[in-house]
Amino acid sequence: MRRLFAAPAHCRPSRRTTEPPPPPSASPPLFPMLVPCEYRTRDPWWVQVPLSKSRLKSDLVAHNVPLPSDHSRKEVYVGLHAKHIDPKHGADFSSDEEEEARGGEDGQEDGPSGEDMQDITGLTDDELKASLLQHGVRTGPIVASTRAVYERRLQKLLQSYGPAETAANGVGDAAAYSDSEEEEEEDDEGDKEGKEEESGKARAAGRPGCWEPHSVRNAGNAVKSALEAGRPHAPSGLSAKFSVDEPPGLAAAVPTPVSTSDEGSGSSASSRSRSFSITRMVEEGSGRPTSRRPIKGAAGRPVQYKYPDVPPASPLTLERREVERRLVPFYIQLLVFLALACVLNLVFICMEDSWYNPLLPLLEGLSEVAGSEEGQTAGQTTADPVDLLAQDSLSG
Amino acid sequence: MSSTSQKHKDFVAEPMGEKNVMSLAGIGEALGRRLEEKGFDKAYVVLGQFLVLKKDEELFRDWLKDTCGANSKQQGDCYGCLREWCDSFL
Numbered sequence: 426m427r428r429l430f431a432a433p434a435h436c437r438p439s440r441r442t443t444e445p446p447p448p449p450s451a452s453p454p455l456f457p458m459l460v461p462c463e464y465r466t467r468d469p470w471w472v473q474v475p476l477s478k479s480r481l482k483s484d485l486v487a488h489n490v491p492l493p494s495d496h497s498r499k500e501v502y503v504g505l506h507a508k509h510i511d512p513k514h515g516a517d518f519s520s521d522e523e524e525e526a527r528g529g530e531d532g533q534e535d536g537p538s539g540e541d542m543q544d545i546t547g548l549t550d551d552e553l554k555a556s557l558l559q560h561g562v563r564t565g566p567i568v569a570s571t572r573a574v575y576e577r578r579l580q581k582l583l584q585s586y587g588p589a590e591t592a593a594n595g596v597g598d599a600a601a602y603s604d605s606e607e608e609e610e611e612d613d614e615g616d617k618e619g620k621e622e623e624s625g626k627a628r629a630a631g632r633p634g635c636w637e638p639h640s641v642r643n644a645g646n647a648v649k650s651a652l653e654a655g656r657p658h659a660p661s662g663l664s665a666k667f668s669v670d671e672p673p674g675l676a677a678a679v680p681t682p683v684s685t686s687d688e689g690s691g692s693s694a695s696s697r698s699r700s701f702s703i704t705r706m707v708e709e710g711s712g713r714p715t716s717r718r719p720i721k722g723a724a725g726r727p728v729q730y731k732y733p734d735v736p737p738a739s740p741l742t743l744e745r746r747e748v749e750r751r752l753v754p755f756y757i758q759l760l761v762f763l764a765l766a767c768v769l770n771l772v773f774i775c776m777e778d779s780w781y782n783p784l785l786p787l788l789e790g791l792s793e794v795a796g797s798e799e800g801q802t803a804g805q806t807t808a809d810p811v812d813l814l815a816q817d818s819l820s821g
Numbered sequence: 822m823s824s825t826s827q828k829h830k831d832f833v834a835e836p837m838g839e840k841n842v843m844s845l846a847g848i849g850e851a852l853g854r855r856l857e858e859k860g861f862d863k864a865y866v867v868l869g870q871f872l873v874l875k876k877d878e879e880l881f882r883d884w885l886k887d888t889c890g891a892n893s894k895q896q897g898d899c900y901g902c903l904r905e906w907c908d909s910f911l
Contacts (some may be wrong), residue, residue: 564875564879565873565874565875566873568873569871570873571870571873571874571880571884573881573884573887574874574880574883574884574887577883578883578889673853
């Protein structure tokens with residue numbers, strides 16, 4: 426497999442300069458038993474790594490190589506693979522190349538670049554599926570006929586998500602960029618301080634627009650400067666206050682100059698040259714229209730994420746949320762339930778108490794009435810014979 | 822995505838059986854020939870691809886465009902006709 430990943434890496438000469446090859450002991454081959462040492466430098470790579478026919482087929486499809494007929498032998502596929510996909514590997518293969526190839530495979534999940542497509546085509550089906558899943562795409566089966574579609578999908582996703590993703594990871598290129606930026610700013614700041622020191626405060630009036638070019642980064646620099654100013658080892662003339670040209674935007678914002686500084690700025694002839702506290706400037710700088718937005722998370726401000734709902738909610742969860750939103754809150758449900766239970770309990774108790782009192786007599790009364798009525802009717806029907814008999818006996 | 826074309830109605834009205842790929846809505850003479858060259862000679866082969874892409878519209882459109890160079894309307898017609906067929910016969 427490692428050999429297979431190495432295929433695209435060979436087409437990237439730029440990587441060789443940036444990534445030092447790892448020591449050979451660091452990454453042993455995945456198939457040591459299949460790759461005897463004596464073959465490693467001599468044989469073409471497809472002999473060393475056994476590729477299945479279907480794997481070869483999907484690779485060919487991925488590279489837009491017309492497939493031979495279905496009944497072709499594996500050698501045909503291997504030949505096509507070597508011819509179209511990786512001619513370099515098929516040719517002479519030296520051991521140092523191998524190391525570089527291994528070094529290159531580490532950068533497979535890089536951000537978007539020209540090498541993306543080759544990275545993606547180097548992935549196995551499962552890896553392609555996994556990386557698509559990382560981007561929230563649930564794939565179907567990745568087979569020869571669908572692989573190309575999914576590769577394009579992944580590439581598109583990498584291109585659209587690329588910058589954010591690398592920034593979120595905070596490693597690799599993003600880290601390099603941010604580091605360099607920071608250094609640049611620090612250098613800038615150092616230059617500024619150097620200039621201040623060498624030119625002295627009397628010269629300050631000569632550059633009215635000094636802060637203008639840096640206005641975009643005012644907040645960031647100012648925060649840093651404030652931190653810098655708090656340190657004990659700050660430059661002697663600038664220990665607590667900076668004497669800097671007043672930015673034009675601040676002229677209105679700071680009408681009364683805070684002239685608490687030392688003799689340098691106080692003796693400055695120019696009315697434009699004023700010293701002001703850096704902390705004040707930080708406060709004002711955030712309100713200025715030209716200044717950049719405040720640094721997220723800096724100076725106690727809450728961190729605001731660009732994408733508040735980072736995990737994309739599935740339709741099922743959305744549906745559930747919708748349902749939950751319509752439902753009555755839980756405590757109300759509980760209250761209603763308790764109230765119902767109380768009412769039912771009361772009813773039951775009342776029923777138990779008065780079960781025999783009002784209802785039984787009524788029922789008894791009813792049955793009595795019924796019984797008496799029956800008795801009456803029976804008496805009436807049987808009255809005549811009894812009476813006759815009685816009369817007979819009496820008469821007899 | 823006009824679902825009113827005669828071809829669409831004809832295709833959706835009955836099981837596809839052994840119908841040719843050109844009987845799919847949106848797939849005409851030229852696109853059908855291109856698909857046949859790639860091995861998609863019957864409508865059910867395209868249906869297989871449609872299903873293996875999990876009936877995903879975007880993926881299927883992408884695939885169809887890549888395979889035979891169908892334009893947006895043709896992609897939509899073909900997708901709609903297969904989806905409707907699946908709804909009634911699958």
